Amino acid sequence: MAYSEKLIDHYENPRNIGSLDKNAEDVGTGLVGAPACGDVMKLQIKVGPDGLIEDAKFKTFGCGSAIASSSLVTEWVKGKTIDEAETIKNTDIARHLALPPVKIHCSVLAEDAIKAAIADYRAKAQKEEPKEAAE
Amino acid sequence: MTAITQIRRNDQPIYLDYQATTPMDPRVLEVMMPYFTHKFGNPGSRSHAYGWEAEEAVEKARGQIAKLIGADEKEVIYTSGATESNNLAIRGVAEFYKDRKNHIITTVTEHKCVLDTCRHLEQQGFEVTYLPVQQNGLLDLDVLRAAITDKTVLVSVMAVNNEIGVIQPLAEIGKICRERKVFFHTDAAQAAGKIPLDVEAMNIDLMSISGHKIYGPKGIGALYVRRKPRVRLVAMIYGGGQERGFRSGTLPTPLCVGLGEACEIAMKEMGTEAKHLAKLQERMLKGLRAKLTDIVVNGDLEQRIPGNLNISFAYVEGESLMMGIKNLSVSSGSACTSASLEPSYVLRALGVEEEMAHTSLRIGLGRFTTEHEVDTAVDELVRHVTKLRAMSPLWEMAQEGIDLKSIEWAAH
Structure with missing residues (x-):
């Protein structure tokens, strides 16, 4: 399959591979996809006290497009607020990497991964609040 | 070596x-070359030396192919490749015998050209049983035995699988088919020249062979069709009646020669x-x-x-x-x-x-x-x-x- 240079660059030099402590209160983790479908993405964000995403890490089981899509979004979310990060669309990812039509689902999965990570972070933050109020 | x-x-x-696919063996290319240039005759031309020369070459090659599988040269038909051979064997037998028998047995791991041919026959009203394989990829002979009915005309089981390389128990399958008076076809595209094959010892009635899987040229293959007991086929391509009427069309002499040489080298080595x-x-x-x-x-x-x-x-x-x-x-x-x-x-x-x-x-x-x-x-x-x-x-x-x-x- 003919892939764009940008995609190949992300595959060969993936940005931000790794894991953050999934139990930390300031870390949100999204795990999406399924092994049987051939792609699973784990995307994690770490949100600073100023509300900005200060770090993002990913691990992906999947084809080159899936790896590149997740690598790209870790770059994009850094420095954004979670509300801003939530607006990243799969079409932006697909366009940036020039994904072939059969690989569009990889960009959809990457968007889902961000949303899942943000949802996880928010759920943790909500649980935190009553505790803080009690103190 | x-x-x-x-x-x-x-x-x-x-x-x-x-x-x-395999690269062509340079020794195969060498024997093919003259038939592209000065030995260009049509093997069907009976009236002059150009035709005789080409005919001699394709018949020599037919003998080389037959020898590799223990057949008689009269039982080998040239085709464009294993896909055509598989189509001709399965459709040809099914359509010839359809008044008496209408059931075909194959396996789920066959090449697409066998499965797709069977699907086509199902649409024509034939009944097809797709046998499962075991976890190791091999056919369970008891499952085969149980699937054969008095309506079964043909069992088609590949010799070697193209994805996982497993070798089916051909001799055992052939024996079962012969006992039950069912024709046995095997797609030997991945097997010919790689493992010993003998149509007599294995009771094989039809066998498909491909040129480009055995270091021969692309665009040529062969179908072995048993003469005793005779297997009859309905032809798929009509025309000048070449290849015993099973497959009309001028033979591509250089490709035939290449397939023959590839078979001979494979047999020796x-x-x-x-x-x-x-x-x-x-x-x-x-x-x-x-x-x-x-x-x-x-x-x-x-x-x-x-x-x-x-x-x-x-x-x-x-x-x-x-x-x-x-x-x-x-x-x-x-x-x-x-x-x-x-x-x-x-x-x-x-x-x-x-x-x-x-x-x-x-x-x-x-x-x-x-x-x-x-x-x-x-x-x-x-x-x-x-x-x-x-x-x-x-x-x-x-x-x-x-x-x-x-x-x-x-x-x-």
């Missing part, structure tokens, strides 16, 4: 896809070549297992041609692995390499779980594969599997002792 050790240029990737390949296969597998855990060979390792390895590298998706090993030309059972996004139906038929099917590579070794190439391939595979596992969430979870099956994955 042949003196030729390398035919690729150094700037080309290492070719490890010998089940897809089968023993030494098999030993060479078995050594390489073992070297490859040992090399990978020394440095990688969690790798699984799909299909029976014993009942298998030595030129094939089909390996699942757990937790690493096949297409991403192929993107990494740029210097190796292999193929994958992963869905992501196919337009359909479905993982290999052959692996699924063995009961290989989908997540493992996504991680499989087919590695094909052949006549021109060297030890050095195998060692380079092992190094590249180890490097990239290790790199991709380090970025695989599944590998991470497995290392943490999490049972991946305990997680509720959202299918998408």
Whole structure:
């Protein structure tokens, strides 16, 4: 399959591979996809006290497009607020990497991964609040 | 062993896809050349020397093909390849005998050209039974016995599978078919020239052969059609009545000559070549297992041609692995390499779980594969599997002792 240079660059030099402590209160983790479908993405964000995403890490089981899509979004979310990060669309990812039509689902999965990570972070933050109020 | 050790240029990737096609043996090309130029006659021309010369050449080649499979030369028909041979054998028999019998038996791991032909026949009103295979890829003979009815006209079982290289028990299948008076067709595209075949000893009634899988040219194949007891076929291509009326059309003399030579070389060198390949296969597998855990060979390792390895590298998706090993030309059972996004139906038929099917590579070794190439391939595979596992969430979870099956994955 003919892939764009940008995609190949992300595959060969993936940005931000790794894991953050999934139990930390300031870390949100999204795990999406399924092994049987051939792609699973784990995307994690770490949100600073100023509300900005200060770090993002990913691990992906999947084809080159899936790896590149997740690598790209870790770059994009850094420095954004979670509300801003939530607006990243799969079409932006697909366009940036020039994904072939059969690989569009990889960009959809990457968007889902961000949303899942943000949802996880928010759920943790909500649980935190009553505790803080009690103190 | 042949003196030729390398035919690729150094700037080309290492070719490890010998089940897809083989390079032509230079010795085959050499005997073909004159038939492209000055020996250009039509083998059907009976009135002059050009025709006689061409006819002599295609008949000599027919004899070489027949000898490889223990047949008589009169029983060999030239076709354009194994796809046409399989079409002609299955449709030809089904349509000829349809007034008496209308049932065909095949297996779920056959090549698409057999399965698709059977589907077509189903639409025409024939009944087709697609037999499952065992976990090792081999047909259970009792399952075959139970499937045969008095309406069964043909059993079509491939000799060697193109994805996993397993060898079906041809002699046993042939014996069952003969006892039950059912014709036995085998697609031997991946088997001819690789393993000993004997249409008499194995009771084979029809056999498909391909030129380009045995270091011969593309665009030529053969179909063996038994004369005693006679197998009748309805022709698919009408015209001048060449090839006993089974397959009209002017014979492509250079291709016929090439197929014949390829068969003769294969017959002479089968023993030494098999030993060479078995050594390489073992070297490859040992090399990978020394440095990688969690790798699984799909299909029976014993009942298998030595030129094939089909390996699942757990937790690493096949297409991403192929993107990494740029210097190796292999193929994958992963869905992501196919337009359909479905993982290999052959692996699924063995009961290989989908997540493992996504991680499989087919590695094909052949006549021109060297030890050095195998060692380079092992190094590249180890490097990239290790790199991709380090970025695989599944590998991470497995290392943490999490049972991946305990997680509720959202299918998408």
